[in-house]
Amino acid sequence: MTPSTDRNQTLFDRARELIPGGVNSPVRAFRAVGGTPRFVQRAQGASFWDANDKRYIDYIGSWGPMILGHGHPAVVEAVQRAVLEGFSYGAPTEREVELAQAIIDLVPSIEMVRLVSSGTEAAMSAMRLARGATGRSKLIKFEGCYHGHADALLVKAGSGLATFGNPTSAGVPPEVVQHTIVLEYNNIQQLEEAFARHGADLACLMIEPIAGNMNFVRASVPFMKRCRELCTQHGALLVFDEVMTGFRVALGGAQSVYAGLIPGFRPDLTVMGKVIGGGMPLAAFGGPRAIMEQLAPLGPVYQAGTLSGNPVATACGLATLQQIAKPGFFDGLGAKTRQLVDGLKSAAAAEGVPFSADCQGGMFGFFLLAELPQNYSQVMKSDSARFNVLFHGLLDRGIYIAPALYEAGFVSSAHTDEDIAQTVAAAREIFKGLEA
Numbered sequence: 029m030t031p032s033t034d035r036n037q038t039l040f041d042r043a044r045e046l047i048p049g050g051v052n053s054p055v056r057a058f059r060a061v062g063g064t065p066r067f068v069q070r071a072q073g074a075s076f077w078d079a080n081d082k083r084y085i086d087y088i089g090s091w092g093p094m095i096l097g098h099g100h101p102a103v104v105e106a107v108q109r110a111v112l113e114g115f116s117y118g119a120p121t122e123r124e125v126e127l128a129q130a131i132i133d134l135v136p137s138i139e140m141v142r143l144v145s146s147g148t149e150a151a152m153s154a155m156r157l158a159r160g161a162t163g164r165s166k167l168i169k170f171e172g173c174y175h176g177h178a179d180a181l182l183v184k185a186g187s188g189l190a191t192f193g194n195p196t197s198a199g200v201p202p203e204v205v206q207h208t209i210v211l212e213y214n215n216i217q218q219l220e221e222a223f224a225r226h227g228a229d230l231a232c233l234m235i236e237p238i239a240g241n242m243n244f245v246r247a248s249v250p251f252m253k254r255c256r257e258l259c260t261q262h263g264a265l266l267v268f269d270e271v272m273t274g275f276r277v278a279l280g281g282a283q284s285v286y287a288g289l290i291p292g293f294r295p296d297l298t299v300m301g302k303v304i305g306g307g308m309p310l311a312a313f314g315g316p317r318a319i320m321e322q323l324a325p326l327g328p329v330y331q332a333g334t335l336s337g338n339p340v341a342t343a344c345g346l347a348t349l350q351q352i353a354k355p356g357f358f359d360g361l362g363a364k365t366r367q368l369v370d371g372l373k374s375a376a377a378a379e380g381v382p383f384s385a386d387c388q389g390g391m392f393g394f395f396l397l398a399e400l401p402q403n404y405s406q407v408m409k410s411d412s413a414r415f416n417v418l419f420h421g422l423l424d425r426g427i428y429i430a431p432a433l434y435e436a437g438f439v440s441s442a443h444t445d446e447d448i449a450q451t452v453a454a455a456r457e458i459f460k461g462l463e464a
């Protein structure tokens with residue numbers, strides 16, 4: 029295809045004149061992998077079609093929300109009905125109550141929830157609430173964990189920042205991050221030292237329990253157990269950022285996975301997004317009543333939003349949660365994701381390519397490394413040149429994975445056995461050309 033007949037290229041050229049980098053979120057720009065971003069014109073099930081009408085099997089699913097695939101009939105119907113009733117009122121609706129109830133029913137650590145419009149807003153608000161509720165300023169986060177782009181959390185944040193080599197953004201004054209303590213993921217010694225030093229000043233520890241913004245790295249069970257113990261001991265809140273993992277790795281989120289491994293385990297606050305909006309701008313944060321009641325209008329911690337609890341977004345989110353709460357949904361999704369991961373591992377092994385991969389529910393990650401990394405600096409050892417060969421090889425063959433090394437992947441209930449077989453076969457062809 030020549031540049032003049034490539035509609036992705038034509039649109040990208042135009043977009044770059046009008047929008048910084050041609051995109052409204054940096055990683056979409058393909059800067060790390062090179063080439064032209066695909067402009068999506070429509071999507072259905074596990075596929076989308078680009079501006080040249082080429083079909084791709086989609087393993088991004090809008091970076092997580094599309095757990096049912098695109099255009100699930102029950103979700104489309106709910107959204108269509110809601111749109112006819114009005115787009116936004118700025119006054120409460122029954123659907124917000126229903127969605128709050130659904131979240132509370134599915135996540136035992138949550139007694140009250142506040143709806144917002146993005147994961148960034150949810151994480152920022154949870155941080156403010158933790159500070160307001162404890163009367164303390166300091167917070168712990170981990171290198172490679174992304175909690176949206178609120179200033180105080182935008183330190184060594186993995187994901188797009190890692191992709192572009194700026195671990196921390198410009199425009200964030202040092203005073204704003206002076207209370208942010210950044211530690212290595214899965215490092216118990218550093219954690220203990222930080223609590224010993226700052227314990228009395230810590231408002232919260234915020235963590236991605238399965239980090240999806242440095243590809244896919246699980247918090248080890250002893251590390252998570254220690255996070256919980258130290259927070260409890262020092263009166264800091266344990267905040268789970270489940271924007272990616274919530275309703276994605278299991279119906280009850282990553283916290284239900286850890287609760288199965290650590291008796292009685294639960295975080296204090298939970299930050300959610302992505303799947304709860306089913307592809308619409310909707311996110312939330314929640315926790316125990318006594319903490320959540322610190323929020324305005326009941327308490328002194330201010331938080332608000334013109335479009336919060338939007339009636340169309342809540343219809344989309346509710347319809348999505350109703351589908352994924354059906355018996356057996358996560359067994360099927362988990363098995364499908366496992367099939368993909370095992371297939372990729374066997375294909376790499378057959379071609380002698382060092383490869384490791386992991387998955388939980390409908391979320392997966394893989395590395396061109398023999399061992400699964402445990403923290404950000406180990407993830408950074410991945411070979412980006414070889415990743416780029418794999419990325420473009422898959423893209424040419426109609427398979428769309430994240431255009432960056434530091435992102436997790438997502439399987440939906442709409443992916444078929446044929447989609448997965450096609451993906452594994454394509455990967456094997458590409459692995460053949462990769463030197464070990």
Ligand code: PLP
Pocket residue numbers: 091145146147148149151174175176177236240241269270271272301302311
């Ligand atoms: N937290 C996590 C774990 C995320 O993965 C993201 C986005 O990818 C966010 C927060 C920010 O969410 P949003 O992009 O909706 O602002």
